[in-house]
Amino acid sequence: MNNNIYLPQLAVIKDIKEETGDIKTFTLAFKDRKFKKSFSFRPGQFMMVSVFQAGEVPISISSSPAQPGILQLSIKKAGSLTGKIHGHKVGDEIGVRGPYGRSFPVERLIGKNLLFVAGGIGLAPLRSLINYVLDKRTEFGRVTILHGARTPSDIPFKHELSRWPKERDAKVLVTVDRPDSRWRGSVGPVTTLWNKADVSGQDTLAIICGPPVMISFVVMDLLKMGFSEDDIISTLERHMKCGVGKCGHCSIGHQLTCVDGPVFTYREMKKLPTDL
Numbered sequence: 001m002n003n004n005i006y007l008p009q010l011a012v013i014k015d016i017k018e019e020t021g022d023i024k025t026f027t028l029a030f031k032d033r034k035f036k037k038s039f040s041f042r043p044g045q046f047m048m049v050s051v052f053q054a055g056e057v058p059i060s061i062s063s064s065p066a067q068p069g070i071l072q073l074s075i076k077k078a079g080s081l082t083g084k085i086h087g088h089k090v091g092d093e094i095g096v097r098g099p100y101g102r103s104f105p106v107e108r109l110i111g112k113n114l115l116f117v118a119g120g121i122g123l124a125p126l127r128s129l130i131n132y133v134l135d136k137r138t139e140f141g142r143v144t145i146l147h148g149a150r151t152p153s154d155i156p157f158k159h160e161l162s163r164w165p166k167e168r169d170a171k172v173l174v175t176v177d178r179p180d181s182r183w184r185g186s187v188g189p190v191t192t193l194w195n196k197a198d199v200s201g202q203d204t205l206a207i208i209c210g211p212p213v214m215i216s217f218v219v220m221d222l223l224k225m226g227f228s229e230d231d232i233i234s235t236l237e238r239h240m241k242c243g244v245g246k247c248g249h250c251s252i253g254h255q256l257t258c259v260d261g262p263v264f265t266y267r268e269m270k271k272l273p274t275d276l
């Protein structure tokens with residue numbers, strides 16, 4: 001048995017879905033049957049994805065753990081490595097190790113109304129949790145999903161964004177920064193959706209993922225709406241190298257984003273020596 005914690009597992013790309021011009025969802029299957037059978041994860045955890053002879057990037061799992069045997073990663077082409085991953089085809093092999101990181105606190109969400117707020121590719125980790133919640137619908141309260149994208153063609157997971165509101169007690173609201181001539185929906189930042197969202201800080205937990213500036217504005221509004229600091233849950237993104245708390249690359253003060261995060265409550269985030 002090899003005990004090297006940095007050794008990736010080989011995975012075959014079974015399917016590639018083009019979500020937008022720069023986001024693709026890759027469906028992977030581990031080659032090692034024993035590993036495939038034992039693999040499990042929680043919503044909010046991430047994998048280190050390797051491109052041979054190039055390097056590794058952290059990517060959140062976007063599929064739901066309630067669907068065992070399925071591992072999906074939704075990747076935005078941001079630079080060199082993600083660009084190389086986008087060049088892969090169905091049948092190609094990549095390396096993946098994980099799952100890593102602190103997940104969303106699923107047990108704390110049971111029985112609660114849930115507000116999901118996502119910006120851009122931030123919907124990827126939330127998709128894992130949203131599908132998990134909807135797969136176990138009776139365990140959770142009302143579900144409200146707010147998503148903001150730059151333009152209508154930058155909206156990922158369009159199929160699910162139209163399926164989710166058909167579930168019991170579920171609402172989806174989408175807004176774009178720059179509409180095109182066919183767009184009939186909301187225009188403006190995700191915070192313009194508060195009126196239509198109709199949520200209350202007294203009985204709801206908020207889960208947020210997106211660019212830091214979006215998170216800051218959303219958190220400010222939620223606090224004004226009466227959400228407690230423990231009921232605002234978000235993710236912090238930092239450049240990572242090892243993913244397992246060894247190298248210190250992703251440290252913020254005394255916390256390591258890869259093992260103490262990437263999921264934090266706002267009460268925890270506030271104590272960190274950093275802006276959101």
Ligand SMILES: Cc1cc2nc3c(=O)[nH]c(=O)nc-3n(C[C@H](O)[C@H](O)[C@H](O)COP(=O)(O)OP(=O)(O)OC[C@H]3O[C@@H](n4cnc5c(N)ncnc54)[C@H](O)[C@@H]3O)c2cc1C
Pocket residue numbers: 046057058059060061074075076077078079080081082083121124125236237238239240262
């Ligand atoms: C825990 C975690 C989960 C993530 N989940 C996803 C996901 O589900 N889908 C997805 O598309 N991306 C995700 N990311 C971001 C992804 O890891 C980066 O886009 C990727 O590392 C960029 O690598 P690259 O070689 O393509 O870009 P590079 O060529 O290295 O960089 C391109 C540009 O992006 C900037 N950049 C690179 N990494 C980061 C980072 N971590 N934070 C801020 N800026 C960065 C660089 O400074 C540079 O300006 C996640 C990051 C973390 C830490």
